[in-house]
Amino acid sequence: MTDNPVTPPAATGHGPLIDVDGLRKSFGDNEVLKGIDFAVPAGSVTVIIGPSGSGKTTILRSLNALDLPDAGIIRVADETIDFAGSYGKADIARYRRQSAMVFQGHNLFPHKTVLENVIEGPVIVQKRPRAEAVADAERLLTEVGLIEKRDEYPDQLSGGQQQRVGIVRALALQPKVMLFDEPTSALDPELVGDVLTVLKDLAAQGWTMVVVTHEIRFARQVADQVIFADHGVVLERGTARQVIDDPTHERTRQFLRRLLEPL
Numbered sequence: 714m715t716d717n718p719v720t721p722p723a724a725t726g727h728g729p730l731i732d733v734d735g736l737r738k739s740f741g742d743n744e745v746l747k748g749i750d751f752a753v754p755a756g757s758v759t760v761i762i763g764p765s766g767s768g769k770t771t772i773l774r775s776l777n778a779l780d781l782p783d784a785g786i787i788r789v790a791d792e793t794i795d796f797a798g799s800y801g802k803a804d805i806a807r808y809r810r811q812s813a814m815v816f817q818g819h820n821l822f823p824h825k826t827v828l829e830n831v832i833e834g835p836v837i838v839q840k841r842p843r844a845e846a847v848a849d850a851e852r853l854l855t856e857v858g859l860i861e862k863r864d865e866y867p868d869q870l871s872g873g874q875q876q877r878v879g880i881v882r883a884l885a886l887q888p889k890v891m892l893f894d895e896p897t898s899a900l901d902p903e904l905v906g907d908v909l910t911v912l913k914d915l916a917a918q919g920w921t922m923v924v925v926t927h928e929i930r931f932a933r934q935v936a937d938q939v940i941f942a943d944h945g946v947v948l949e950r951g952t953a954r955q956v957i958d959d960p961t962h963e964r965t966r967q968f969l970r971r972l973l974e975p976l
Contacts, residue, residue: 721756721889721920730755730890730921731776736785736796738771745771746782747945753890753938756919760932760953763942764968769925772942773894776923777814778805790889812890813883817898819875821867821882827854828863831882839886846885853881857911873904880911891915893924929972933957941965 731753738746745768753759761769774780776789784797790811794800821830828850835846854860857877867875876896883891893912897905909931916922916935926932932939932953939956941949941964949956949965960966 721915721918729753730790731759731923732786732788733772733776734786736772736775736782736787738768738775738780738782745945746775746785749785749942749945749947751938751940751947751950753921753923755921757937758916758920758922758924758935759938759940760936761923761925761940761942762927762929762932762956762968766944767942768945769942770894773814773892773923773925776890777812777892778809779814781805810886811888812892813886813888814892814894815876815879815883815896817895819867819872819879819899821875821878823867826864826866827859827870827878830867830878831885834882834886850881850885853884854878857881871904872900873907876900876904876908877911880908880915889921891920891922893922893926895925895927897926897928927972929957929969941968943968 729752733749733751736746736749737744749772751759761772763769771780775782776787782796786793786795789808792808792811794804794808822833825833828847831850831853832843832846835841835849836843851860851863854863857880859874859877859881862870862874870878896912897908900908909928912922912924912931913935936953939951939953940947941956941960943964948962949960956965957969960969
């Protein structure tokens, strides 16, 4: 990225920027989250790791209200919802505006150019002036090294370039929290580094981030907090050194051995 970083919004109020208390979610008879609690300080990076089916993506989607929890209180920046209580569409809309999510797939509109993809949310959803949105988009694309691709279509880009556009699209919404769901899992190994570099730059700039990933080296380098989830509960939480290098639970050690040992 360039020497003119994307500045994260200033934190307001006191305490953590994200506070999760008693988060529960079932899909039919399958209880995916069984009472999740954690907090994310402003300007910090939390990495969630765990096996498939552990509930880590559902945690992330709950933070953005893409999945509506059955119970639990979540505060994201200035908005709090008690999901076991009474809330409406307007409450969800205000809550969702606090964060932006980057998915495993790039999810770009194939019929729109890179620039059109980036300004879609600010112009259509946030009703910002088009000229302002375009200027912001061009600045962001410059910072991730993609300004020369502004008028190209997604199918003209590599997977890594598409994912970087997805990150820019999320940043263009000016969220207070950035959420990443396995942002490198769909990429060829040689393209992973470019995307992780962007995430590292955002972390260095002070963005509050929650990242679901299997990139343990990235977690070691960047995470202020690592959460190990398994079967819908948080088994272990601490610094990267604590959870990755010196885990307490045998289940955590078993998971990390399988992930880190060569085939």
